[in-house]
Amino acid sequence: MQITPIPCLSDNYAYIINDKDSKTVGVIDPSEAPPIISFLNKKNLKLNYILNTHHHFDHIGGNNELKKLYDAKVVGFVGDKHRIPGIDITLKDNENWTFGNSSVKILHIPGHTLGHICFFFEQEKIAFTGDTLFSLGCGKIFEGDHKQMLTSLNKIKNLPKNTKIYCGHEYTYKNAEFCIKHDSDNINLKKKFDVIKKLRSQNLPTIPTSLEDELKSNIFLRCDQNDLKIKLNMKNHEDYKVFKKVRDLKDCF
Numbered sequence: 001m002q003i004t005p006i007p008c009l010s011d012n013y014a015y016i017i018n019d020k021d022s023k024t025v026g027v028i029d030p031s032e033a034p035p036i037i038s039f040l041n042k043k044n045l046k047l048n049y050i051l052n053t054h055h056h057f058d059h060i061g062g063n064n065e066l067k068k069l070y071d072a073k074v075v076g077f078v079g080d081k082h083r084i085p086g087i088d089i090t091l092k093d094n095e096n097w098t099f100g101n102s103s104v105k106i107l108h109i110p111g112h113t114l115g116h117i118c119f120f121f122e123q124e125k126i127a128f129t130g131d132t133l134f135s136l137g138c139g140k141i142f143e144g145d146h147k148q149m150l151t152s153l154n155k156i157k158n159l160p161k162n163t164k165i166y167c168g169h170e171y172t173y174k175n176a177e178f179c180i181k182h183d184s185d186n187i188n189l190k191k192k193f194d195v196i197k198k199l200r201s202q203n204l205p206t207i208p209t210s211l212e213d214e215l216k217s218n219i220f221l222r223c224d225q226n227d228l229k230i231k232l233n234m235k236n237h238e239d240y241k242v243f244k245k246v247r248d249l250k251d252c253f
Protein backbone atom coordinates (compact mmCIF):
# COMPACT_ATOMS: atom_id res chain seq x y z
CA MET A 1 0.00 0.00 0.00
CA GLN A 2 1.56 3.22 -1.17
CA ILE A 3 0.32 6.59 0.02
CA THR A 4 1.31 9.83 -1.68
CA PRO A 5 0.38 13.27 -0.39
CA ILE A 6 -0.78 15.60 -3.17
CA PRO A 7 -0.67 19.29 -2.18
CA CYS A 8 -3.89 21.05 -3.26
CA LEU A 9 -5.13 24.65 -3.01
CA SER A 10 -2.99 26.62 -0.53
CA ASP A 11 -2.43 24.14 2.31
CA ASN A 12 -4.64 21.08 1.72
CA TYR A 13 -3.45 17.54 1.20
CA ALA A 14 -5.26 14.96 -0.86
CA TYR A 15 -3.76 11.46 -0.62
CA ILE A 16 -3.47 8.86 -3.35
CA ILE A 17 -3.74 5.32 -1.96
CA ASN A 18 -2.31 2.76 -4.33
CA ASP A 19 -2.77 -0.90 -3.43
CA LYS A 20 -0.57 -2.54 -6.05
CA ASP A 21 -1.50 -6.13 -5.12
CA SER A 22 -5.19 -5.63 -5.80
CA LYS A 23 -4.67 -2.86 -8.36
CA THR A 24 -6.97 -0.58 -6.40
CA VAL A 25 -6.44 3.17 -6.38
CA GLY A 26 -8.24 5.72 -4.24
CA VAL A 27 -7.95 9.38 -3.39
CA ILE A 28 -8.77 10.92 -0.04
CA ASP A 29 -10.38 14.39 -0.01
CA PRO A 30 -9.57 15.76 -3.47
CA SER A 31 -10.17 19.50 -3.09
CA GLU A 32 -9.42 19.96 -6.78
CA ALA A 33 -9.05 17.56 -9.69
CA PRO A 34 -6.03 18.79 -11.76
CA PRO A 35 -3.20 17.83 -9.35
CA ILE A 36 -4.79 14.39 -8.88
CA ILE A 37 -5.19 13.82 -12.63
CA SER A 38 -1.64 14.92 -13.29
CA PHE A 39 -0.26 12.47 -10.69
CA LEU A 40 -2.38 9.58 -11.97
CA ASN A 41 -1.32 10.29 -15.56
CA LYS A 42 2.33 10.35 -14.60
CA LYS A 43 2.00 6.97 -12.85
CA ASN A 44 -0.33 5.56 -15.49
CA LEU A 45 -3.02 4.81 -12.91
CA LYS A 46 -6.81 4.83 -13.00
CA LEU A 47 -8.93 5.90 -10.06
CA ASN A 48 -11.40 3.48 -8.44
CA TYR A 49 -12.54 5.36 -5.34
CA ILE A 50 -12.92 8.90 -4.02
CA LEU A 51 -13.05 8.89 -0.22
CA ASN A 52 -14.37 11.95 1.62
CA THR A 53 -13.81 12.57 5.34
CA HIS A 54 -16.39 15.41 5.31
CA HIS A 55 -18.36 17.70 3.04
CA HIS A 56 -16.33 20.95 3.13
CA PHE A 57 -15.51 22.36 -0.33
CA ASP A 58 -11.77 21.99 0.19
CA HIS A 59 -12.26 18.22 0.59
CA ILE A 60 -14.86 17.43 -2.09
CA GLY A 61 -14.16 20.07 -4.77
CA GLY A 62 -12.68 17.53 -7.22
CA ASN A 63 -15.33 14.82 -6.73
CA ASN A 64 -17.49 15.40 -9.82
CA GLU A 65 -14.69 15.90 -12.32
CA LEU A 66 -12.74 12.84 -11.09
CA LYS A 67 -15.86 10.68 -10.89
CA LYS A 68 -16.77 11.54 -14.48
CA LEU A 69 -13.27 11.04 -15.84
CA TYR A 70 -12.53 7.67 -14.18
CA ASP A 71 -16.01 6.35 -13.38
CA ALA A 72 -14.79 6.24 -9.77
CA LYS A 73 -17.10 5.55 -6.84
CA VAL A 74 -17.53 8.28 -4.22
CA VAL A 75 -17.46 7.02 -0.63
CA GLY A 76 -18.67 8.96 2.42
CA PHE A 77 -20.73 9.08 5.59
CA VAL A 78 -24.39 8.09 5.28
CA GLY A 79 -25.51 11.15 7.27
CA ASP A 80 -23.85 13.43 4.72
CA LYS A 81 -25.28 11.82 1.59
CA HIS A 82 -27.19 15.05 0.85
CA ARG A 83 -24.04 17.18 0.80
CA ILE A 84 -21.25 14.98 -0.58
CA PRO A 85 -21.31 15.44 -4.38
CA GLY A 86 -21.73 12.23 -6.38
CA ILE A 87 -21.82 9.91 -3.36
CA ASP A 88 -22.28 6.22 -4.34
CA ILE A 89 -21.26 4.23 -1.26
CA THR A 90 -22.64 5.35 2.12
CA LEU A 91 -20.94 4.19 5.30
CA LYS A 92 -22.02 4.07 8.94
CA ASP A 93 -20.14 4.49 12.21
CA ASN A 94 -18.11 1.37 13.10
CA GLU A 95 -18.81 -0.22 9.73
CA ASN A 96 -16.05 -2.20 8.02
CA TRP A 97 -15.57 -1.39 4.37
CA THR A 98 -13.20 -3.13 1.96
CA PHE A 99 -10.65 -1.27 -0.16
CA GLY A 100 -8.77 -3.75 -2.38
CA ASN A 101 -7.48 -6.31 0.11
CA SER A 102 -7.71 -3.94 3.07
CA SER A 103 -10.29 -3.75 5.81
CA VAL A 104 -11.23 -0.15 6.58
CA LYS A 105 -12.98 0.71 9.83
CA ILE A 106 -15.19 3.80 9.73
CA LEU A 107 -15.14 6.00 12.82
CA HIS A 108 -17.79 8.70 13.06
CA ILE A 109 -15.98 11.66 14.61
CA PRO A 110 -18.33 14.68 14.73
CA GLY A 111 -17.33 18.14 15.99
CA HIS A 112 -15.68 19.94 13.07
CA THR A 113 -18.79 18.93 11.10
CA LEU A 114 -21.57 16.62 12.24
CA GLY A 115 -20.88 14.08 9.49
CA HIS A 116 -17.09 13.86 9.77
CA ILE A 117 -15.55 10.39 9.58
CA CYS A 118 -12.11 8.81 9.88
CA PHE A 119 -10.99 6.00 7.56
CA PHE A 120 -8.84 3.55 9.57
CA PHE A 121 -6.98 0.89 7.57
CA GLU A 122 -6.80 -1.79 10.24
CA GLN A 123 -3.94 -4.04 9.11
CA GLU A 124 -1.81 -1.20 7.81
CA LYS A 125 -2.56 0.98 10.86
CA ILE A 126 -3.19 4.08 8.81
CA ALA A 127 -5.80 6.70 9.75
CA PHE A 128 -7.10 9.50 7.54
CA THR A 129 -8.34 12.07 10.04
CA GLY A 130 -9.44 14.93 7.75
CA ASP A 131 -9.99 18.14 9.71
CA THR A 132 -10.55 16.49 13.09
CA LEU A 133 -7.01 15.65 14.20
CA PHE A 134 -4.10 17.61 12.71
CA SER A 135 -0.47 17.19 13.56
CA LEU A 136 -0.17 19.19 16.82
CA GLY A 137 -3.68 20.55 16.41
CA CYS A 138 -7.35 19.81 15.91
CA GLY A 139 -10.06 21.20 13.64
CA LYS A 140 -12.24 24.17 14.43
CA ILE A 141 -15.62 23.30 15.86
CA PHE A 142 -18.14 24.43 13.26
CA GLU A 143 -21.17 22.18 13.68
CA GLY A 144 -20.69 20.16 16.84
CA ASP A 145 -19.73 21.16 20.36
CA HIS A 146 -16.60 20.79 22.46
CA LYS A 147 -17.77 17.65 24.27
CA GLN A 148 -18.51 15.99 20.94
CA MET A 149 -15.13 16.97 19.49
CA LEU A 150 -13.30 15.68 22.56
CA THR A 151 -15.17 12.36 22.36
CA SER A 152 -14.17 12.14 18.69
CA LEU A 153 -10.51 12.87 19.47
CA ASN A 154 -10.65 10.22 22.20
CA LYS A 155 -11.83 7.67 19.61
CA ILE A 156 -8.69 8.41 17.60
CA LYS A 157 -6.56 8.29 20.77
CA ASN A 158 -7.76 4.72 21.29
CA LEU A 159 -6.31 3.49 17.99
CA PRO A 160 -3.00 1.56 18.18
CA LYS A 161 -0.10 3.84 19.19
CA ASN A 162 1.86 3.07 16.03
CA THR A 163 -0.97 4.30 13.80
CA LYS A 164 0.18 6.67 11.09
CA ILE A 165 -1.96 9.80 10.91
CA TYR A 166 -2.71 11.50 7.59
CA CYS A 167 -4.64 14.76 8.04
CA GLY A 168 -6.24 17.29 5.72
CA HIS A 169 -3.93 20.30 6.00
CA GLU A 170 -0.30 21.33 6.37
CA TYR A 171 -0.87 23.42 9.52
CA THR A 172 1.86 21.77 11.57
CA TYR A 173 4.35 24.64 11.91
CA LYS A 174 1.77 27.13 13.16
CA ASN A 175 0.23 24.45 15.40
CA ALA A 176 3.66 23.75 16.89
CA GLU A 177 4.12 27.43 17.74
CA PHE A 178 0.81 27.38 19.59
CA CYS A 179 1.65 24.16 21.49
CA ILE A 180 5.06 25.56 22.50
CA LYS A 181 3.44 28.73 23.82
CA HIS A 182 1.28 26.82 26.33
CA ASP A 183 3.34 23.65 26.87
CA SER A 184 6.82 25.14 26.73
CA ASP A 185 8.71 22.56 28.82
CA ASN A 186 7.41 19.55 26.88
CA ILE A 187 10.64 17.90 25.70
CA ASN A 188 8.91 15.65 23.14
CA LEU A 189 7.22 18.69 21.64
CA LYS A 190 10.51 20.57 21.35
CA LYS A 191 12.11 17.60 19.59
CA LYS A 192 9.17 17.32 17.22
CA PHE A 193 9.32 21.04 16.46
CA ASP A 194 12.99 20.70 15.44
CA VAL A 195 12.05 17.99 12.95
CA ILE A 196 9.14 20.09 11.65
CA LYS A 197 11.38 23.14 11.13
CA LYS A 198 13.82 21.04 9.13
CA LEU A 199 11.08 19.52 6.94
CA ARG A 200 9.34 22.82 6.26
CA SER A 201 12.60 24.62 5.44
CA GLN A 202 12.92 22.11 2.59
CA ASN A 203 9.24 22.50 1.73
CA LEU A 204 8.59 18.83 2.63
CA PRO A 205 5.32 17.57 4.19
CA THR A 206 5.27 17.00 7.96
CA ILE A 207 2.66 14.30 7.30
CA PRO A 208 2.29 11.49 8.19
CA THR A 209 2.70 11.91 11.89
CA SER A 210 2.28 9.05 14.36
CA LEU A 211 -0.35 8.73 17.03
CA GLU A 212 2.43 8.11 19.56
CA ASP A 213 4.04 11.47 18.73
CA GLU A 214 0.72 13.26 18.86
CA LEU A 215 -0.18 11.78 22.26
CA LYS A 216 3.05 13.18 23.69
CA SER A 217 3.13 16.55 21.92
CA ASN A 218 -0.31 17.63 20.70
CA ILE A 219 -1.80 19.89 23.37
CA PHE A 220 -5.35 19.00 22.29
CA LEU A 221 -4.68 15.34 23.09
CA ARG A 222 -3.20 16.24 26.49
CA CYS A 223 -6.26 17.92 28.02
CA ASP A 224 -6.72 14.95 30.40
CA GLN A 225 -3.16 15.22 31.77
CA ASN A 226 -2.57 16.80 35.15
CA ASP A 227 0.68 18.51 34.23
CA LEU A 228 -1.09 20.42 31.45
CA LYS A 229 -4.09 21.24 33.64
CA ILE A 230 -1.70 22.75 36.19
CA LYS A 231 0.08 24.81 33.52
CA LEU A 232 -3.30 26.21 32.43
CA ASN A 233 -4.38 26.89 36.04
CA MET A 234 -7.16 24.34 35.59
CA LYS A 235 -6.23 21.69 38.13
CA ASN A 236 -9.23 19.44 38.94
CA HIS A 237 -11.26 20.83 36.02
CA GLU A 238 -13.05 18.38 33.77
CA ASP A 239 -11.21 17.37 30.59
CA TYR A 240 -13.74 18.93 28.23
CA LYS A 241 -13.46 22.30 30.03
CA VAL A 242 -9.69 22.21 29.62
CA PHE A 243 -10.18 21.26 25.98
CA LYS A 244 -12.60 24.17 25.46
CA LYS A 245 -10.10 26.57 27.02
CA VAL A 246 -7.30 25.36 24.73
CA ARG A 247 -9.56 25.46 21.64
CA ASP A 248 -10.64 29.04 22.53
CA LEU A 249 -7.00 30.09 22.99
CA LYS A 250 -6.14 28.60 19.60
CA ASP A 251 -9.06 30.39 17.92
CA CYS A 252 -7.49 33.70 19.05
CA PHE A 253 -3.88 32.70 18.34
Ligand SMILES: [Zn+2]
Nearest residue numbers: 054056112131
Ligand atom coordinates in the same frame (compact mmCIF):
# COMPACT_ATOMS: atom_id res chain seq x y z
ZN1 LIG B 1 -13.22 21.10 7.02
